[in-house]
Amino acid sequence: MALLIDVARNSSIRRVAPRAFRTSTWNLIGGAALLLLGVLCIVTSAVAVDESPQVLEQRVKAAFLFKFGGYVEWPDSAFPSKDTPLVIGVAGADVLAEELSQVVAGRTMNGRPVSVRRVRGGEPLSSVHVLFVGRPEMGRLTDLAAQARPILTVTDTEKGLALGSIINFVVADNRVRFEVSLDAAKRSGLRIGAPLLSVAMRVQE
């Protein structure tokens, strides 16, 4: 019983040796470790680069973008040959594009190679299968929806579905979830698989 032992220790009369800094091999090693840490701090500060503070969120969205491809059926015309790559376009979201490139590196989807393409304003969208539209590029959505091309459009703003995207990311309860518009999918000639719908936070008919 520690409590009683300590109380008992209190009542025993002892003199206390003055406390001094002790030197030993370990002292040196400990000091060296802290010094190393300090040097690391200085060196890394010097090469500091700005990174998005929300890397993990972008990373999870990137993983979703890749995985969506496995649950969507495109019209045959979207894949002229058996080894036509699945192309994921990213417009107006460079951090996401960067993360996505790492996610898909060396991976295939249903036997097809996967490639990531950064889409700049005005670039043609032929052969793109999945397109993430970042906030700066939201204007493109209405055009895309009007053209009814077989592209799985994905956004991450509150008004995403209203503006015509098929899937929209929502961050709720610190988690990345998504909502799906079946109507928009139908207009683009895409079929969304049941497993994807069952995980969706909300499905708009």
Added chain:
Amino acid sequence: MIVALSAPEAYAAESSPENLADLSLEELGNIDVMSVSKKSERLLDAPASIFVITAEDIRRSGATSLPEALRIAPNLEVNRVNSSSYAISARGFNNSIGNKLLVLIDGRAVYTPLFSGVFWDTPDVFLQDVERIEVISGPGATLWGTNAVNGVINVITRRAADTQGATAFVGSGNLEGGFGARYGARLGTDGSFRIYGKSFDRGDTTRENGTTAGDSWSKGQVGFRADWGAAANGFTLQGDTYTGTLDQPIAADTNISGGNLLARWDRDLPGGGHFQLQGYFDNTVREIGGSIAEHLNIADVQFQHSLQQMGRHAIIWGGGYRAARDRIDNTAVIAFLPADSNLDWVDLFAQDEIALIGDKLKLTGGAKIERNPYTGVEFLPSVRLAWKPTPQQLVWSAYSRALRTPSRLDRELFSPANPPFVLAGGPDFRSEVADVYELGYKAQPTSRISYSVTVFHHIYDHLRSFEPTGTGTFVLSNKMEGTETGIEAWGTVQMTPGWRLSAGGFMLHQELRLKPGSTDPTGVSAAGNDPDYQWILRSSLDLPGHTTLDVSIRHVAELPNPVVPAYTATDMRLGWQPRRDFELSLILQNLFDPEHPEFGTPGTRSELDRGVYAQILWRF
């Protein structure tokens, strides 16, 4: 400083882009990306010395108990006293009856008003369900109140929705063995729950003089958690109950048992505010063989209201009420007088975070007013300044005034139970006071590197001393004072996607002295026994074939009084996870050291042996 914190950089390590693509849609949707939450700060943004132990850290450390998991935090002193007892503190004053650290499990304070400290054989959780442990060194008094003098430990378990399905483990080794299981499922349309049970046996330790300490023990615990709605807008109900038996070398066994039930309601208010109301009931029984027994019931209610942002101001205020009914069965030698004590505490706090220059410069001022049954109303102010020159750097400084208000031990401990007394309580014992100055720097220059450095200076007054009255009687008084200066630092480097190195440690210089007029014969030694420095190095490596290898090397310098020699402990864990639902791990503790003591008096103190432990874990 806000209560909820997160560790995105720690997640970044386990959630590398390569690995994320292997998860299912459902699993992706369950990853906490708290960094984006409005109410929780990124670790880097918190102007305090905070180390976060993640679930992954705990799993890969091979820790089988809460105190062992706390060894991961470089800003904590964790000394195992014997089979069941630990001395744990931050920034010095370590003692098996240490009293300057506040420990919370899901918002429930687990210290006893008997001595304002923690009996470390009691608090326990299903370790696999812990989301993270926040270890804050330095005072957190404005938000958490008295007793958060030198640090706060916040154990946070996962929400029930994140612990669905079944998990079971069984482990065995030369020092201990245990098993446990948890099952989680949905509850109605927007709820979920989990239940768990666990049990363990820990063996005797051997004393330095070769005799057995006769301190083996065993404990069983069951519990549950249910959540409805979301974290920001929902309701949580959770509880645990446990019973344990601790052998003693001569006297009869010590029995511990207890249970608790906690309810918490969170609500996002229209317009941007947030409200939280929490209440719990906690019962603990400790019957020490051949000595006193304690029956303690605590009821606690707190609320916290974050107002919607008003221009530059983000205001949080709240309050709480805590009542304890403590009943002691005294013995002839040791007695708490009166034996039965009804205690209550009331507190009210407010904090304003002022954005002086956007997100770049923030000033946080706050204060807590707390009424305790012994010294009445006490005032605990703090002020913090945080400067973010870039999004990846933070410079912060703080001044806080923290108090440790009297516990029953300080005022009501008598020996023997009847006059004439040798020890006659502490009739005039007042609150211990700490004025704390801190300066810190944190940075995350790339997603692969993060570190934190804090220097601190504490000025203590009215520390507990042991004073003769001149008539052969002693009383507890407040005639010790002193200062403490130190540095704590830690950092992590993700060398490759599968290899992480971490280092951390602290240096501490204490100067305590008795005040003029004190005739305390024990000197300042009773205040604690701390090393001048300690450091820890950890390597987490992913190997081919679904294998992981973790090594940690921990060095603790000599403790001065009583002398405990410096030691270096190397722990290793080899994990093999051939499938997602099965994991085998082998844990080696004190690999290069047959035994060493960590705390206590030479000769009779326990030594910790080299340990070998194997565990199998299944998920269904």
